[in-house]
Amino acid sequence: MGNDHIEAARAFHEFTKHSYTSVRTSPHYLDWDNRPSPYKIYPGAGSLALPRELALSGKPALEAAAAAADPRAKTALDVESLTRLLFSADGLTRRKRVAGEDYHFRAAASAGALYPIEIYLAAGEVDELEAGLYHFSPADLKLRGLRRGDWREALARAAAMRPSLKESRAVLIMSALFWRSAWKYRARAYRYCFWDAGTILANLLAAAAAEGIPAEVVTAFADAEVEQLVGVDGDREGVMCLVALGRSLEPCGASPVVEPLALESLPLSREEITYDDLVRIHRESRLASAVEIARLHSATTPVVEPPATGEMFVFEPVAPREAMSLGETILRRGSTRVFAREAISGNELAAILALSGVHPRADFPRLTDTYLIVNAVEGLVPGAYYYRRDSGAFELLKKGEFRAEAGYLCLEQPLGSDCAALMVFMAELERVLAALGNRGYRDAHLEAGILAGRAYLAAYALGRGATGLTFYDDDTTKFFEPHATGKSPLLMVALGVPLSRARDS
Ligand SMILES: Cc1cc2nc3c(=O)[nH]c(=O)nc-3n(C[C@H](O)[C@H](O)[C@H](O)COP(=O)(O)O)c2cc1C
Structure with a gap:
């Protein structure tokens, strides 16, 4: 019993996973x-x-x-x-x-x-x-x-x-x-x-x-x-x-x-x-x-960014001065309900991920990683990516048109297939639990929420849209394997061009 009894977090996580079958049965x-x-x-x-x-x-x-x-x-x-x-x-x-x-x-x-x-x-x-x-x-x-x-x-x-x-x-x-x-x-x-x-x-x-x-x-x-x-x-x-x-x-x-x-x-x-x-x-x-x-x-981070093996892409993030003010962003933020199938630029994506990936001032260390499915981003071939927070580089894991998979993984919601990019926050829960006990389970989810909230702010500050999404747990890990073997998805955020704004422009 207690924080060191990490079987409790393992069991809870397993029991609360979503799958194609579980949501139907x-x-x-x-x-x-x-x-x-x-x-x-x-x-x-x-x-x-x-x-x-x-x-x-x-x-x-x-x-x-x-x-x-x-x-x-x-x-x-x-x-x-x-x-x-x-x-x-x-x-x-x-x-x-x-x-x-x-x-x-x-x-x-x-x-x-x-x-x-x-x-x-x-x-x-x-x-x-x-x-x-x-x-x-x-x-x-x-x-x-x-x-x-x-x-x-x-x-x-x-x-x-x-x-x-x-x-x-x-x-x-x-x-x-x-x-x-x-x-x-x-x-x-x-x-x-x-x-x-x-x-x-x-x-x-x-x-x-x-x-x-x-x-x-x-x-x-x-x-x-x-x-x-x-x-x-x-x-x-x-x-x-x-x-x-x-x-x-x-x-x-x-x-x-x-x-x-x-x-x-x-x-x-x-x-x-x-x-x-x-x-x-x-x-x-x-x-x-x-x-x-x-x-x-005083715990230190259990996250290890693996050595890069895929092709790397780096963009200059959009300059902060080109974005909306914080006050205006907060007042205008609202989850995108439908995305136009339009591209955002690599510079915009880089700005959103750079902001999202800043570890907050907190008493817990970095616990998560960011993966992506890119559907339509200028300068990036469509495919699955690992975002290297340390350097701001996008590492290509596999090339391909994965709109259908992205839509499926976020509980079969069109938001995933229509967005420009789907961010997936993941953590190696075994390492997190070994470092922080069951409390680490709370922290990893909180961190994912903060990173998601920052992604929302950055996307809206740039005039783009975002929405948080829930997901099929094990299928998401499988999609990003072998890179993400042993990691669990914690939260997704879809980024892109809101349909209403695409029509307006
Ligand atoms: C953690 C999280 C998960 C969410 N999951 C979904 C989702 O699976 N599908 C969806 O359409 N919206 C999802 N949303 C968006 C919420 O529905 C939305 O934030 C809520 O309706 C409030 O509206 P607003 O964001 O426009 O203020 C999620 C939001 C958060 C923060």
Whole structure:
């Protein structure tokens, strides 16, 4: 039992694989009357309205998202800058009326638009905001007060005194209400929750970098301590990660004693179904001991880029100045529903992959690799590629027209066959688990989500389109063999020219 019992992650991964047969023999019908609400509502909590007149970042998105602020930068964090970060990460950006009902879409992509992620804020040194623990409510752009006091030290303690947390101005705590995603994806939703946390992080980290605010993602912490602080049970709502924001002027003092949180939240739907395999893998990847947490913080990457054997292609990435601003990109982002079968340029693809492949400032090392199926990219022959993140080169693995295969691998969705290129994030899970235990299973999916979120930002900044995609697990590995032998696909992103834009032009 516990984080070192890596058979748990192996078994969960195997059990939640999709295949041509599994999706046909295990159909799932959506109970629309029991659809979970995408909002967590605390009727008894006091609220604080955040400013609505927000000028989002005018910096070129490719520049903002690629850079990270100097970790020592003591840039002030105030209510306005904090709101820009929260809105860029998880704000409501678009509304659509479907069958007489309003659906809101958000700054970051979310599988099935189910939005399982919640964000809490432990504010310490935020100008104009009393120190306290708050819940961010994207629906009305308000903070709800959960606890008074400065909780940064308690969070740092939960993470073996991680310096970025101890010296932060504020800490965000991101959790997942698993049922929201499990309503559609059942136990496999566990993976989706980390992907969705990742796309939010991609936006958040870019927005923080644009403001010159240092930010670090921390995933190794004592789950029970953080759960107790935010008042969640770990089974129904689990903590995905912490994000240290800013650098304080003075070290934070000791936090008050954490008493049980008495605030109730409304039920998400009439009934919630528990998926035991999901609960089990979250439990089996929990951490408790500071020694174990500190060991994970110093783990080195298990990824080895194999020696290049195929033909190599290198492009000059499009210059950041030619791309849209980060603010505009976030407001205009929305998953492409249909791609025109048109090519994008090699320079555009290089810019998207270069941005996607920057490892975030985090307490875990690089865990994934990027593979591609190229359908239509100027300067690249159609085929399967391995993207060498270290050098930015595309290594040809096999030539061929693989539109049909690309469409098939992403669960038979035309988005895969019509796109210009299909990115496939993969990881050698055995190495990941050997290095980080079951926690590495969480981290690898989170990393894939961040890389996918960055790919979205880069594609939209260049006026192109993107969409996250799920996939047939083993068939994807087989497609990229022998290069990808032993690797598991973690997430796909299709890139290309949206059909609507192709028509407009
Ligand atoms: C991890 C992930 C997986 C996704 N998988 C699919 C998919 O398989 N098919 C699809 O059409 N869209 C997929 N999407 C796109 C979502 O449906 C989309 O993000 C959601 O409807 C919200 O809309 P928006 O991205 O336009 O804001 C995925 C998105 C994410 C983040």
